[in-house]
Amino acid sequence: MTVIRLNNVRKSFGTFDVIKGVDLEINPCEFMVFVGPSGCGKSTLLRLIAGLEDITSGTLAFDEKVVNSLTPSQRGIAMVFQSYALYPHMTVYDNMAFGLKLAKGGADEIKRRVNEAAEMLQITDYLDRLPKQLSGGQRQRVAIGRAIVRDPKVFLFDEPLSNLDAALRVQTRLEIAKLHAKMHETTMIYVTHDQVEAMTLADRICVLRDGNVEQVGTPMELYEKPQSTFVAGFIGSPKMNFLTEKFADAYKAHTLGVRPEHLEVREKAGTWAGKLIHSENLGSESYLYIDIGAKEPLVVRQDGKPSRQPGDLLHVSPINDNVHRFDQSGYPARA
Amino acid sequence: MPVAIKNTAFYALVVLIVLFAVFPFYYAIITSFKTGSALFTIEYWPTSFSLANYVSVIEAGSFPRNLLNSLIVSGLVVALSLLMAVTAAFALARVRFRGRSLLLLTILSVSMFPQIAVLAGLFEVIRLLGLYNTLWGLIFSYTIFTLPFTVWVLTTFMRDLPIEIEEAAIVDGATPWVIITKVFLPLMWPALVTTGLLAFIAAWNEFLFALTFTSSTETRTVPVIIALLSGASAHEVPWGLIMAASVIVTVPLVVLVLIFQRKIISGLTAGGVKG
Numbered sequence: 001m002t003v004i005r006l007n008n009v010r011k012s013f014g015t016f017d018v019i020k021g022v023d024l025e026i027n028p029c030e031f032m033v034f035v036g037p038s039g040c041g042k043s044t045l046l047r048l049i050a051g052l053e054d055i056t057s058g059t060l061a062f063d064e065k066v067v068n069s070l071t072p073s074q075r076g077i078a079m080v081f082q083s084y085a086l087y088p089h090m091t092v093y094d095n096m097a098f099g100l101k102l103a104k105g106g107a108d109e110i111k112r113r114v115n116e117a118a119e120m121l122q123i124t125d126y127l128d129r130l131p132k133q134l135s136g137g138q139r140q141r142v143a144i145g146r147a148i149v150r151d152p153k154v155f156l157f158d159e160p161l162s163n164l165d166a167a168l169r170v171q172t173r174l175e176i177a178k179l180h181a182k183m184h185e186t187t188m189i190y191v192t193h194d195q196v197e198a199m200t201l202a203d204r205i206c207v208l209r210d211g212n213v214e215q216v217g218t219p220m221e222l223y224e225k226p227q228s229t230f231v232a233g234f235i236g237s238p239k240m241n242f243l244t245e246k247f248a249d250a251y252k253a254h255t256l257g258v259r260p261e262h263l264e265v266r267e268k269a270g271t272w273a274g275k276l277i278h279s280e281n282l283g284s285e286s287y288l289y290i291d292i293g294a295k296e297p298l299v300v301r302q303d304g305k306p307s308r309q310p311g312d313l314l315h316v317s318p319i320n321d322n323v324h325r326f327d328q329s330g331y332p333a334r335a
Numbered sequence: 336m337p338v339a340i341k342n343t344a345f346y347a348l349v350v351l352i353v354l355f356a357v358f359p360f361y362y363a364i365i366t367s368f369k370t371g372s373a374l375f376t377i378e379y380w381p382t383s384f385s386l387a388n389y390v391s392v393i394e395a396g397s398f399p400r401n402l403l404n405s406l407i408v409s410g411l412v413v414a415l416s417l418l419m420a421v422t423a424a425f426a427l428a429r430v431r432f433r434g435r436s437l438l439l440l441t442i443l444s445v446s447m448f449p450q451i452a453v454l455a456g457l458f459e460v461i462r463l464l465g466l467y468n469t470l471w472g473l474i475f476s477y478t479i480f481t482l483p484f485t486v487w488v489l490t491t492f493m494r495d496l497p498i499e500i501e502e503a504a505i506v507d508g509a510t511p512w513v514i515i516t517k518v519f520l521p522l523m524w525p526a527l528v529t530t531g532l533l534a535f536i537a538a539w540n541e542f543l544f545a546l547t548f549t550s551s552t553e554t555r556t557v558p559v560i561i562a563l564l565s566g567a568s569a570h571e572v573p574w575g576l577i578m579a580a581s582v583i584v585t586v587p588l589v590v591l592v593l594i595f596q597r598k599i600i601s602g603l604t605a606g607g608v609k610g
Binding site: 050052071072073077078079081082083084085086087088089098099102103146150 | 497499500502503504505506507508509513517518521522
C-alpha cells in the first residue's frame with residue numbers, strides 16, 4: 001500500500017544528464033511499467049527508486065517520507081534483475097533466505113516464508129540445488145522468489161524476461177501477472193522495452209524518452225489517445241502509419257497517424273489508392289504493404305489470408321475516420 | 336607413420352623437460368642419503384641409504400626452531416596480505432573514487448623496486464619500529480613485497496565478478512563487509528588459493544631480508560640457516576646436511592601445491608563465474 005512520489009528527479013553521470021527532471025506519482029498497489037527504447041533512462045529511473053544509484057537532485061518519497069538517502073533495504077524494496085543475479089555458491093534455499101538471515105529473522109520464520117514463496121512459484125523440488133543446476137526459467141523464478149520472501153513494500157523488475165526464450169517469456173509473463181494479483185497490496189514497477197509486456201501487465205504505463213516522461217496512462221489511454229507521435233509509434237504492433245504532406249493536409253494536420261488495424265481495403269472509392277507491393281501472411285491475419293505515394297508504404301491489417309496479389313490496385317480507407325492528428329511538433333493537433 | 340613420430344617426439348620432449356626440472360631436486364635427495372666420502376663421488380643412481388644427515392640436521396641445535404619460524408612467518412604473511420588485499424581489492428574494483436587508477440599503478444610500481452634498493456631504508460624503518468631481530472620484522476617486510484601482487488591479482492579478479500550479484504546483496508541488506516565475506520569470498524577461492532600459495536612460496540624462499548633483519552639463530556628462517564650451515568672447520572662444507580635440510584624445506588611446498596592443485600588450475604581459468 002505504498003505510494004511513490006518523484007518530484008523533479010534528476011540524475012547525471014558527470015556532465016551527461018540521464019534523467020532530466022521526472023515528476024511522477026505511482027499509486028498504492030499499482031503495477032506501473034516503464035517503457036521506452038534503449039537509452040531512454042528507464043532502467044536508471046528504476047535504479048534510482050531502488051536506491052542503487054544516488055539521485056542527483058529532486059526528491060523521491062515513499063508514503064510522503066523522503067527516502068533519497070536510505071539504502072535499498074531501508075526503503076523496503078525487492079528487485080528482480082535481468083541476469084537473475086543469484087548467488088552462485090548458495091543453494092536455492094540459501095539464496096532466498098539470505099536477506100532474511102541478514103535481517104536476523106527467526107529460523108522458523110525464515111523457513112516458513114521461504115517454503116511459502118517456493119510453493120507459490122513451484123520451485124519446492126529445487127530448494128537444495130545450486131543455481132548452475134537450474135534452467136534459465138527456473139533461475140528467474142528463484143530470483144522472483146528471493147524478492148517475494150522479503151515481503152517488500154515495493155517490488156521492482158528490471159527487464160526480467162529479456163534473457164528467456166520466446167515461449168518461456170510468455171509463460172513467465174503470465175506468472176508475473178498472477179503474482180501481481182496475489183500480492184495485491186504491493187506496489188510494483190516493471191521496466192521493459194517490449195511494448196507487448198507493457199500492454200499486457202500494466203495498470204498504468206509510463207513512456208520515457210531521452211530522460212523525460214513522454215506520457216503516463218493506462219494501456220488503453222496510450223493506445224487510443226497517444227499524446228505524441230513518439231508514443232503513438234511506440235505503442236501498438238505493427239507500428240502506426242505516419243503520413244505527411246498532402247495526405248495529412250486533407251485532415252488539417254502536419255502528421256496523420258493511422259493504425260494498420262484501423263484501415264480497411266475497399267473495392268473502389270477509398271480515401272487512398274495504390275499498388276500492393278508486399279503481403280505478410282500470419283495465418284490468422286495478414287499485413288498488406290501498399291504504395292500510395294507516401295514516403296513509406298502504408299501497412300494495412302486484414303483478417304485471415306491476404307486476398308490480393310502483389311501489383312493489384314487497392315483502395316484503402318480509415319475505419320470510422322479513426323485517425324490521429326498531430327501538429328508540427330509531434331503533439332496532437334487542436335484545430 | 337607420421338602420427339607415431341609425432342607422439343614419440345612429443346613424449347621425448349616431455350621427458351626432457353621433466354628431467355631438466357626435476358633433476359636438481361632428485362640429485363639433492365640422493366646426495367642427502369650419502370655420508371662420508373661418498374658425497375664427493377658423482378653417481379646418478381642411489382647407491383647408499385642412510386638417514387644420518389637427517390638425524391643430525393634435526394638434532395643439531397636450532398633447525399626445528401628455524402623451520403617453525405619459517406612456517407610462522409610465511410603463514411602470517413599469507414593471512415595478513417590476503418586480508419588486506421581482499422579489502423583493498425574490493426575498494427579498488429568496486430568503489431568509484433578519484434585517483435583510483437593512479438593508486439593501482441602506484442601499487443604496481445612498488446613491486447618493481449629491487450629488494451636490494453630498499454634494503455637500507457627498510458632496515459632503518461624496522462629498527463625504528465623496534466622490530467629488528469624479531470619475526471615481526473620479517474612479516475612486516477614480506478607483506479610489503481607480497482601485497483602489490485596480491486592486491487593487483489585480486490582486484491582484476493573481483494572486477495570480473497558480476498556487478499548484479501553485488502547489487503542483489505545490497506538489496507538484500509548486506510553491508511560491504513558482508514558482501515566481501517559472504518558473497519565474494521566464496522566465489523574467489525580459486526584466486527585466493529593461487530595468490531596465497533604464491534605469497535607463501537615467496538615468503539618461504541626469501542633470503543636477503545631474512546639475512547639482514549635477523550641476527551640470532553633463534554629468529555632466523557630456514558633459507559638463511561641452510562646457507563650458514565658450517566662444518567667442523569671453515570674449509571669443510573657439510574654437503575650432506577645442506578642437502579638433507581633442503582629436502583626437508585621443500586616438502587611443505589610440495590604438500591601445499593598437491594593439496595591445492597585442483598584449485599590452482601581452476602583459479603588460472605577463472606573468470607567464467609556467471610550467476
